[in-house]
Amino acid sequence: MFEARLAQSAILKKVLEAVKDLLTEATFECSDSGIQVQAMDNAHVSLVSLNLRSDGFDKYRCDRNLSMGMNIGTMTKILRCASSEDTVTLRAVDSPDNIIFIFESQNKEKLAEYEMKLINMDLEHLGIPETMYSCVVKMPSQEFARICRDLSQFGEAITIACSKEGIKFSAAGDYGNANVKLAQTADSDKEEEAVLIDMQEPVKLTFACRYLNSFVKATPLCAQVKLSMSSDVPLVCEYQIGEIGHIRYYLAPKIDD
């Protein structure tokens, strides 16, 4: 028996919105410690790693480890049927063919059940090594989303250069070029508005806008985003999900021709 309940479906709705552009299918691995998803986009350029800890759920029970292959499009449609304040329960038997989503309104007067067929998927797990990154930047997630959107108008790639002075985003294309520099905030009263740079060595990396613009769909999950970068390795773009877990996106850099 697997059962996981969240008091408000809003978190799960936001998680689905944050992955639906990149993933068509994904395996949800459920164990005593929580739910984990690791999946690449179709082109194998990026990797999504989602972790929801069991102690972050209002109720969590997982008698046997389960790997449930889910169609992300269908799951997104089902989650859109829930109101943000509805309680959501995920339920499956030990060797499931289906998963059931149960939405209950706050006043308990409406109870909706949606059953979704699971799909068989080949599990292809990537081992992500522990990495000490040259630059780790924390910045407001809305600012990052804004910069990605704005610079995407100029080119199909964004170059991120980080030094101790700050972080610079730039894009160049046929119509011109653009760059946005952010300095580390000296003394921000509000933690969520801060730009913090932890730099060991300066880095300069170029990434496809298309993927960055998919990652920023996670913006509603967290006020801050953490970008971890080292030369010639994938960018890590991380959003905390309240007290329950995190979503990390890994993106392979562009390589100089």
Next chain:
Amino acid sequence: TGTQGRIDSFFKVL
């Protein structure tokens, strides 16, 4: 702006 790298060339398939 360069060739797009693949994520599975950076991480080992387990």
